[in-house]
Structures are given as C-alpha cells and as structure tokens.
Amino acid sequence: xxxxxxxxxxxxxxxxxxxxxxxxxxxxxxxxxxxxxxxxxxxxxxxxxxxxxxxxxxxxxxxxxxxxxxxxxxxxxxxxxxxxxxxxxxxxxxxxxxxxxxxxxxxxxxxxxxxxxxxxxxxxxxxxxxxxxxxxxxxxxxxxxxxxxxxxxxxxxxxxxxxxxxxxxxxxxxxxxxxxxxxxxxxxxxxxxxxxxxxxxxxxxxxxxxxxxxxxxxxxxxxxxxxxxxxxxxxxxxxxxxxxxxxxxxxxxxxxxxxxxxxxxxxxxxxxxxxxxxxxxxxxxxxxxxxxxxxxxxxxxxxxxxxxxxxxxxxxxxxxxxxxxxxxxxxxxxxxxxxxxxxxxxxxxxxxxxxxxxxxxxxxxxxxxxxxxxxxxxxxxxxxxxxxxxxxx
Amino acid sequence: xxxxxxxxxxxxxxxxxxxxxxxxxxxxxxxxxxxxxxxxxxxxxxxxxxxxxxxxxxxxxxxxxxxxxxxxxxxxxxxxxxxxxxxxxxxxxxxxxxxxxxxxxxxxxxxxxxxxxxxxxxxxxxxxxxxxxxxxxxxxxxxxxxxxx
Numbered sequence: 361x362x363x364x365x366x367x368x369x370x371x372x373x374x375x376x377x378x379x380x381x382x383x384x385x386x387x388x389x390x391x392x393x394x395x396x397x398x399x400x401x402x403x404x405x406x407x408x409x410x411x412x413x414x415x416x417x418x419x420x421x422x423x424x425x426x427x428x429x430x431x432x433x434x435x436x437x438x439x440x441x442x443x444x445x446x447x448x449x450x451x452x453x454x455x456x457x458x459x460x461x462x463x464x465x466x467x468x469x470x471x472x473x474x475x476x477x478x479x480x481x482x483x484x485x486x487x488x489x490x491x492x493x494x495x496x497x498x499x500x501x502x503x504x505x506x507x508x509x510x511x512x513x514x515x516x517x518x519x520x521x522x523x524x525x526x527x528x529x530x531x532x533x534x535x536x537x538x539x540x541x542x543x544x545x546x547x548x549x550x551x552x553x554x555x556x557x558x559x560x561x562x563x564x565x566x567x568x569x570x571x572x573x574x575x576x577x578x579x580x581x582x583x584x585x586x587x588x589x590x591x592x593x594x595x596x597x598x599x600x601x602x603x604x605x606x607x608x609x610x611x612x613x614x615x616x617x618x619x620x621x622x623x624x625x626x627x628x629x630x631x632x633x634x635x636x637x638x639x640x641x642x643x644x645x646x647x648x649x650x651x652x653x654x655x656x657x658x659x660x661x662x663x664x665x666x667x668x669x670x671x672x673x674x675x676x677x678x679x680x681x682x683x684x685x686x687x688x689x690x691x692x693x694x695x696x697x698x699x700x701x702x703x704x705x706x707x708x709x710x711x712x713x714x715x716x717x718x719x720x721x722x723x724x725x726x727x728x729x730x731x732x733x734x735x736x737x738x739x740x741x742x743x744x745x746x747x748x749x750x751x752x753x
Numbered sequence: 754x755x756x757x758x759x760x761x762x763x764x765x766x767x768x769x770x771x772x773x774x775x776x777x778x779x780x781x782x783x784x785x786x787x788x789x790x791x792x793x794x795x796x797x798x799x800x801x802x803x804x805x806x807x808x809x810x811x812x813x814x815x816x817x818x819x820x821x822x823x824x825x826x827x828x829x830x831x832x833x834x835x836x837x838x839x840x841x842x843x844x845x846x847x848x849x850x851x852x853x854x855x856x857x858x859x860x861x862x863x864x865x866x867x868x869x870x871x872x873x874x875x876x877x878x879x880x881x882x883x884x885x886x887x888x889x890x891x892x893x894x895x896x897x898x899x900x901x902x
Binding site: 447479482490491493496501503505508509512514519520524529563566573574578581596597609 | 757758760761763764766767768769770771772774775778781782783786787790792794795797798802803806807819823824827828829830831834835837838839841842844845846847852853854855856860863864866867
C-alpha cells in the first residue's frame with residue numbers, strides 16, 4: 361500500500377522496503393479493525409456529547425429528566441466502549457505500523473497532508489483512550505483539565521476519522537472486498553490464493569479475533585461497575601459498588617472538600633430563594649422516598665433509596681418561579697463541581713429531592729450530609745453534596 | 754468524488770471545532786500541556802507499544818510450533834489488552850484512597866488470576882487441536898473421512 365523507495369537512500373534499516381516482511385498486515389485486516397474501531401469511536405463520541413450536554417446545557421436543547429436510567433446507560437456505555445476499544449486501537453496501529461517508516465517521508469504536499477491527517481488520527485485517538493483510562497485510575501499526569509481536553513480532542517478524533525475515510529475510501533472498499541487469504545499486497549491488486557495464503561489468513565484471523573476477544577475480556581472484567589449482574593466478574597473494575605456498605609461509592613469526601621466543620625455546625629442553614637430552613641424545619645416538611653441511581657462520569661453507577669424533600673416544594677416555598685433555572689451551591693468553597701445548575705425539567709421533576717437520608721439512614725458526611733441534591737438521569741458530579749443554598753441563575 | 758470531498762470537509766470542520774474548543778478554554782485546556790501529552794502518547798504507541806508487539810510476534814514465530822501459533826497469538830493479545838487496562842489501576846497512588854471505594858480490587862493479583870485463566874484456556878485449546886490432528890492423521894492413514902462430531 362505504501363510507496364517505498366526513492367531517490368535518496370533510507371536513513372535507517374527500518375525505512376528499507378523489506379524491513380517489515382510479514383504479510384499479515386493486509387488491507388483485509390486493516391479495514392476490519394478500522395470498521396470495529398469506527399463503530400466504537402461513534403458510540404464514544406455520541407455518548408460523550410450527551411454527557412457534555414448534561415454538564416453544559418444549551419437553552420434551546422433542554423434535556424429531559426427521564427428515563428431515570430438514561431445517564432447511567434449512556435456513561436456506562438461510554439466508558440465500557442472506550443475500554444474495549446484499547447486492544448482494537450493497538451491492533452489497528454500495529455496493522456499499519458510499517459507505513460510510519462515510509463521513505464521518502466514526504467513525497468509532495470498532498471502526501472504530507474495525508475500523513476499529517478493519519479498522524480492526527482492516531483495521536484488524538486490514543487490521547488482519548490490513554491487520558492480516559494488514567495482518569496479512571498485518578499492518575500492525573502497532565503496540566504489540562506480532563507473534561508475540557510477530552511471533549512476538544514474528541515472532535516479532533518471524529519474529524520480525522522472522517523478525513524481519513526475520505527482520503528482512503530477506495531482502499532477501504534478494496535480491503536473490505538478482499539479475502540483473508542489474499543496474498544498480493546498492492547494498491548490495485550488483491551487476489552485470493554488459498555494455497556499460498558492459508559497460513560497468512562490464519563494469522564490475520566488470529567489478530568482480528570484475538571483483538572475482539574481482548575475487547576470482550578476487558579468488558580467482562582470491568583463492566584460490573586455499571587452492570588450489577590456482572591459485578592462478581594469485575595476483577596479489573598475501578599469501582600465495585602457491591603463491596604461498598606451503602607452500595608454507593610464516593611468520589612469526593614467531606615474531608616477533601618474541606619467541609620468537615622461546616623456540615624456539622626449548629627449554624628447550618630439551607631437558603632432556598634428568599635426562605636431559610638434549619639435542618640429540623642427541613643425534616644418537618646413532607647418527606648418522600650425515591651429510588652435513584654448515582655451515575656458517575658467515570659462509568660460506574662449504583663442505585664439507592666433516597667429520602668428527603670421534593671426540590672419543587674422548596675422552590676415554591678422560596679418563591680422561585682416555575683420556569684427558572686436554579687443553581688444548587690455546596691458548602692465546598694471551591695472546586696469544579698461545588699455548584700450545579702438545575703434546569704426546570706429536573707428541578708420540577710417529582711423525583712428530584714434535596715435528600716436527607718440514604719437507605720433509611722441519615723446521610724453520611726461523605727454522601728453529602730446534611731443535604732444533597734439527587735435527581736434522575738443526571739451525572740453524579742451534578743448531584744451536588746453539602747448543599748447550602750439554591751438560587752436563581 | 755464529491756461525496757468524499759464533503760465527508761473530508763466535514764472532517765476538517767470537526768477538527769477545527771476541536772481546536773476552537775482549546776482556544777476558547779485556554780487556561781483549562783492548557784494547549785502546550787495538551788500538545789505535549791499528544792506527543793507523549795505517540796511516543797508511547799509508536800516507540801514503546803509497537804516494538805514490544807513486534808518483539809512478541811517475532812518470538813512467537815520462532816519459539817512456538819506453527820500449529821500452536823494462532824492460539825498463542827490470541828492468548829497473548831487478550832492478556833496484553835487486560836494488562837493495558839489493569840496496570841494503570843494497579844499502579845495508581847489513589848488506590849483505595851480516603852473514601853475507601855476507589856480502585857479497591859487487588860489488581861496485580863487479579864491480573865495473575867486472569868493470566869492463569871488464559872493459560873488454562875490456551876492449554877485446553879492446544880490439547881483439543883492436537884487430539885483433532887491425531888484423529889485426522891489416523892483417518893488419513895486408514896483412508897477414511899473423519900467424522901464431523
């Protein structure tokens with residue numbers, strides 16, 4: 361597929377025409393790995409956009425508060441698909457690796473542009489997968505804000521996939537139509553020769569199905585963090601809700617948020633609009649119990665039975681108009697998620713509470729004592745803990 | 754051709770939109786840090802992962818009998834995939850952090866368990882293949898067709 365050789369001699373043996381003699385790296389394999397990766401990237405991109413819209417709502421595109429499991433499925437799918445993509449991505453890189461050593465490195469401006477677009481695709485896709493996994497591991501080896509960079513580079517991934525498809529489309533079609541035992545590796549001639557190509561076909565299939573098996577294995581041992589029936593298989597799951605006493609993991613503790621003193625202070629008050637409530641007054645208001653999941657942007661999710669006061673009842677008492685977007689503000693002084701906007705579709709939903717209890721018990725400090733927001737179909741980072749006031753945006 | 758141009762044009766627009774997101778969030782996106790990380794990822798992929806994969810493939814081609822290579826390749830690819838996901842969890846300093854609910858699994862031990870499961874599966878597959886070959890050899894020697902059980 362590559363045009364090797366040229367007037368100037370290659371600078372290193374790896375650039376020589378016969379540096380990669382294996383014929384396993386055939387368009388048959390490259391295109392199939394690319395197709396699987398393309399589907400995975402599409403799933404990750406769409407679910408990523410949905411998650412982004414939850415965190416950065418658009419006035420003209422209000423998101424619904426249902427279904428209750430919406431964000432849980434969305435983000436579970438996002439993370440599971442991203443993790444499963446890793447072996448497919450590595451196999452795809454391996455299948456085209458010799459092209460990295462094409463000589464001459466650049467033949468003309470068009471060739472330079474083509475190589476640049478492929479480089480961008482590989483770098484951006486690798487960036488998304490590496491930062492995604494490191495974020496799950498809470499290993500922040502970078503200076504940028506993860507959600508901002510992950511979102512920006514996602515557009516670069518999708519854009520470079522489209523550009524790559526546009527540039528390589530004839531080869532994609534050719535590779536798709538080729539046979540696993542094709543022995544001629546050339547831009548214009550892909551022939552089947554079962555006798556000569558049998559062993560190569562076996563190796564190509566081993567790489568393809570091995571990568572798919574690796575993706576399946578990764579899913580099996582990690583997806584239990586969001587798919588409870590597979591919790592027992594979660595040998596590599598970053599979270600194990602089934603092992604947590606309340607059933608709901610904790611990302612940010614009261615200690616790390618710096619609220620240990622303020623949440624237990626006798627001076628604690630909740631301000632909603634123009635009304636102020638003590639904890640005793642909140643407990644005296646009509647209480648409801650709802651079963652809702654906490655669904656984290658990191659993919660894990662877990663359901664709990666939350667008890668407390670309907671947010672809409674408090675908004676009415678505080679004189680906040682029905683169509684107002686409000687902001688729940690935490691006692692946490694600073695932090696990316698120390699406050700969260702709540703649009704009317706969520707704030708007026710009967711299942712949206714300012715919760716005082718989880719599983720029949722008073723909220724623990726780390727789960728947001730004394731008051732936390734809980735709403736359906738919403739990222740966990742927006743379920744503000746240690747709420748001190750609710751105000752109109 | 755025009756369809757490809759449209760798709761390519763949409764691609765360029767999407768890339769530009771991604772770049773714009775960086776420019777609009779200069780402080781949070783840290784463009785130099787982001788660019789450095791992109792380069793680091795390329796180095797990790799092309800100069801660490803790929804040479805390791807090539808070395809593993811070379812070793813399989815030389816150390817493993819042809820009949821077993823396919824199964825060994827699949828087993829190695831599966832374990833390598835699990836390793837790429839599990840290692841960051843195993844090495845994270847945030848393991849079992851202050852909340853006691855993050856990265857709570859014994860990941861190194863579990864990677865060992867998964868390696869044992871894969872090795873067992875590989876051994877069973879190789880035994881199955883050897884038995885099938887023996888049946889086929891016997892059938893060839895006696896001039897009968899092996900049953901399709």
